[in-house]
Amino acid sequence: MIDLSGISKSYQMGQHRVHALREINLQIQPGEFVAIQGSSGSGKSTLLNVLGILDTPDTGSYTLDGHAIENLSTADAARYRNRFIGFVFQSFNLIHHKSALDNVALPLYYQRVARKQRNLKALEYLEHVGLKDRADHKPSELSGGQSQRVAIARALITQPALLLADEPTGALDTSTSEQIMNLFHEVNAQGMTVVLVTHEPDIAAQAHRSIVLRDGDIVSDRTRDAARHNISDHDSDPVNHS
Amino acid sequence: MIDRELWGEVWQVLKANRLRTLLTASGIFWGVFILIVMLGFGNGIQSGVNKSMAGYATNALYMWGRATTRPWQGLPPGRELRLTNEDTAALQSRVAGIDTLAPRLRLARFRGRSDVVHGSKVTDAEISGDTPAYQNVLPMTFRHGRFINQLDIKQKRKVAVIGERIHRDLFGDDVNPVGQQIQIRQISFTVIGVFQPRRYGSNRERMESLVITPLSTFQQVFSYGEEIGFYAMIPDTGLRSESVAAEMRQVLMQRHRVDPTDYRAFGDWNSETEFLRIERLFVGIRAFIWTVGLATLLAGVLGVSNIMMIAIRERRREFGIRKSIGATPRSVLTMILAETTTLVGVSGLLGLFAGLLALFVVDFLTRPITKSVDADVLFDTPTIDLKIALAAIVALGVASLLATLIPARHAMKIDPVEALRAE
Numbered sequence: 286m287i288d289l290s291g292i293s294k295s296y297q298m299g300q301h302r303v304h305a306l307r308e309i310n311l312q313i314q315p316g317e318f319v320a321i322q323g324s325s326g327s328g329k330s331t332l333l334n335v336l337g338i339l340d341t342p343d344t345g346s347y348t349l350d351g352h353a354i355e356n357l358s359t360a361d362a363a364r365y366r367n368r369f370i371g372f373v374f375q376s377f378n379l380i381h382h383k384s385a386l387d388n389v390a391l392p393l394y395y396q397r398v399a400r401k402q403r404n405l406k407a408l409e410y411l412e413h414v415g416l417k418d419r420a421d422h423k424p425s426e427l428s429g430g431q432s433q434r435v436a437i438a439r440a441l442i443t444q445p446a447l448l449l450a451d452e453p454t455g456a457l458d459t460s461t462s463e464q465i466m467n468l469f470h471e472v473n474a475q476g477m478t479v480v481l482v483t484h485e486p487d488i489a490a491q492a493h494r495s496i497v498l499r500d501g502d503i504v505s506d507r508t509r510d511a512a513r514h515n516i517s518d519h520d521s522d523p524v525n526h527s
Numbered sequence: 528m529i530d531r532e533l534w535g536e537v538w539q540v541l542k543a544n545r546l547r548t549l550l551t552a553s554g555i556f557w558g559v560f561i562l563i564v565m566l567g568f569g570n571g572i573q574s575g576v577n578k579s580m581a582g583y584a585t586n587a588l589y590m591w592g593r594a595t596t597r598p599w600q601g602l603p604p605g606r607e608l609r610l611t612n613e614d615t616a617a618l619q620s621r622v623a624g625i626d627t628l629a630p631r632l633r634l635a636r637f638r639g640r641s642d643v644v645h646g647s648k649v650t651d652a653e654i655s656g657d658t659p660a661y662q663n664v665l666p667m668t669f670r671h672g673r674f675i676n677q678l679d680i681k682q683k684r685k686v687a688v689i690g691e692r693i694h695r696d697l698f699g700d701d702v703n704p705v706g707q708q709i710q711i712r713q714i715s716f717t718v719i720g721v722f723q724p725r726r727y728g729s730n731r732e733r734m735e736s737l738v739i740t741p742l743s744t745f746q747q748v749f750s751y752g753e754e755i756g757f758y759a760m761i762p763d764t765g766l767r768s769e770s771v772a773a774e775m776r777q778v779l780m781q782r783h784r785v786d787p788t789d790y791r792a793f794g795d796w797n798s799e800t801e802f803l804r805i806e807r808l809f810v811g812i813r814a815f816i817w818t819v820g821l822a823t824l825l826a827g828v829l830g831v832s833n834i835m836m837i838a839i840r841e842r843r844r845e846f847g848i849r850k851s852i853g854a855t856p857r858s859v860l861t862m863i864l865a866e867t868t869t870l871v872g873v874s875g876l877l878g879l880f881a882g883l884l885a886l887f888v889v890d891f892l893t894r895p896i897t898k899s900v901d902a903d904v905l906f907d908t909p910t911i912d913l914k915i916a917l918a919a920i921v922a923l924g925v926a927s928l929l930a931t932l933i934p935a936r937h938a939m940k941i942d943p944v945e946a947l948r949a950e
């Protein structure tokens with residue numbers, strides 16, 4: 286599914302260079318649930334952005350689902366993001382002037398799906414995250430947990446193969462976090478690959494695999510043995526990206 | 528380029544930022560509105576002036592004899608110059624470029640009047656001797672009868688064409704006076720027509736008080752012999768009346784033995800110079816209107832560009848989000864340009880319609896004044912060349928698009944990682 290090798294990314298900060306990522310090698314299999322941990326500034330978001338083709342590394346190669354992701358045109362990158370990848374952010378990143386429904390439907394707009402169909406589908410996904418009755422609400426009229434569920438519905442509506450979440454529960458209380466995590470478990474159980482950045486140990490503990498970054502290096506990469514999550518439960522081509 | 532989906536997206540954005548949309552739109556709206564209204568008024572004034580001048584041959588030139596101011600060929604200065612029928616014949620045969628040459632005589636001094644009598648009724652009139660050619664100088668229509676013709680001239684008939692007030696005062700409005708007699712200085716004339724100038728303009732009272740007789744009759748009965756008072760001349764189309772006048776002057780100087788440099792020996796006045804001055808004035812007015820109108824539009828365009836710039840900065844995060852979920856840079860650009868096009872197009876067209884409506888209302892309210900027969904207001908139905916108006920809006924749209932292109936390209940290049948970094 287994901288194959289990173291030798292990925293580096295650094296920023297020039299005045300006199301010295303900040304290495305956000307150093308020679309990262311990482312493989313993620315289809316259907317995995319991966320948590321990325323690390324202290325602030327360790328490069329978690331940078332890694333996630335590289336995975337999501339939002340950011341381009343300085344060196345190294347990245348293969349996503351068999352496609353080489355180097356030297357993609359911006360238009361192609363946009364198309365990959367739209368088709369393969371769903372994003373969930375800590376700060377929700379909903380468009381404030383659009384209703385929940387229109388926010389969820391937006392990725393389909395960029396797939397040139399007609400308005401009627403995309404609204405129908407958006408409503409379906411809102412129902413799935415339990416917010417059908419909030420379809421007409423603007424983000425400012427939603428609580429944090431509701432906003433994040435809308436954002437998740439938006440990430441899922443294109444049925445991506447890969448769901449990337451950058452501290453999705455960072456702004457939420459424990460019980461709301463639990464609801465959000467349940468959604469992630471659910472889609473993962475259906476075969477979607479989930480990569481989640483978090484600094485909360487109990488969130489990371491729910492993942493099947495846990496990666497720890499420090500100063501742009503992977504310092505630990507542990508896979509839990511089939512205790513909580515058993516990918517062999519869904520062995521027959523779990524990745525469904527039509 | 529604008530499909531239905533894009534339109535929906537654009538509409539949502541414009542609706543979401545109502546105040547900003549309204550402000551931008553009103554800039555464009557007023558620009559177009561002002562341009563349309565000013566152009567309409569300019570045209571209205573111009574056609575009003577044209578209409579008020581339509582009653583006159585706008586390029587007519589008048590020439591009369593004065594006195595020599597220099598000695599020439601042994602003749603002393605101060606010699607009175609009197610034009611005659613022979614001059615008329617000479618001018619007609621020797622000067623090319625004359626369309627109409629109307630020799631004229633008047634009974635009194637300039638604009639002076641004499642009594643005209645019918646039975647027991649008396650009124651005063653400006654009496655002239657004219658030829659059929661005068662009709663070209665003063666275009667007219669006839670309520671009764673006809674104008675003087677060649678036969679009247681040839682046979683020196685004692686006939687007269689009278690103005691409307693003379694008709695009214697001597698006969699009464701509903702009496703056909705043709706065939707009736709009037710007396711001027713105890714000489715009887717038969718009325719052959721009642722005329723109405725094509726347009727009265729500001730000279731109504733004077734025009735209504737004219738009595739026109741055949742030139743030959745006039746010369747005989749009022750003892751003018753062969754004398755001509757002055758000429759009214761219209762040049763062939765395309766010729767300047769002044770250049771034809773120079774030739775006329777040359778012929779007359781030769782015939783009357785006048786020093787060719789004695790420019791004051793013959794007087795002349797021409798309406799063409801006045802006319803050209805008015806034309807030039809209109810060129811000026813037009814230039815002014817376009818300058819002000821285009822400046823207003825330019826302000827509108829800058830407003831659009833400015834507001835789009837601000838809007839794009841404000842919407843950085845939105846564009847970042849859009850890109851993170853699959854918007855291509857091109858689609859971002861297209862959307863912004865579509866927003867501008869919609870905004871400018873809709874508000875421009877609204878401005879156009881409002882402008883046309885305003886002109887219509889003005890026309891409706893001024894119609895009773897401008898359309899009355901003897902209207903002498905220098906204003907007529909304000910009109911607009913729709914092609915010019917639409918061209919202005921298209922130019923406005925293109926200018927706005929170009930002005931938006933810079934901020935739009937900026938939006939296109941927004942880095943989603945930067946834009947989405949939690950603040």
Ligand SMILES: Nc1ncnc2c1ncn2[C@@H]1O[C@H](COP(=O)(O)OP(=O)(O)OP(=O)(O)O)[C@@H](O)[C@H]1O
Nearest residue numbers: 296303304305323324325326327328329330331332
């Ligand atoms: N645009 C940038 N310019 C300069 N330095 C940057 C930029 N983006 C990231 N960095 C630096 O790169 C390093 C990694 O940043 P990153 O955002 O990936 O950290 P993180 O692990 O997500 O931290 P946090 O837990 O605070 O979100 C940091 O030292 C950061 O300061």
Ligand SMILES: [Mg+2]
Nearest residue numbers: 329330331451
């Ligand atoms: Mg981060």
